Amino acid sequence: MDAIAYDLPDPELVIEFDPPLSHGGMSCDSIRLREPTGAEVRAAEGHLRKGISAEAIRIYQMSLIRSVSGVPQQIIDAMPISKIMIASEYLQAFVTPNQATGNS
Structure with a gap:
């Protein structure tokens, strides 16, 4: 049986x-993202257990960004929303990848 092929993003993304x-004397000029682990995804999804709302989804996204990047929450909170969306879309592509169509 053939394995299912997915179109996955690049193995790493740097957002500058x-x-x-800056926050609390700390400065951050970029974050580096990679494919999240199952544990990181599961921990972030914990924020969706009480229900799905715009706020819960945003907390899920920011939690996953924080876990994968290793950047403190204060820096994630200071990120422009456009950068949060870029990071979220990159990470979500691993969680729910587009299935390749193969030879068909």
């Missing part, structure tokens, strides 16, 4: 901040 983000 210009100007750098």
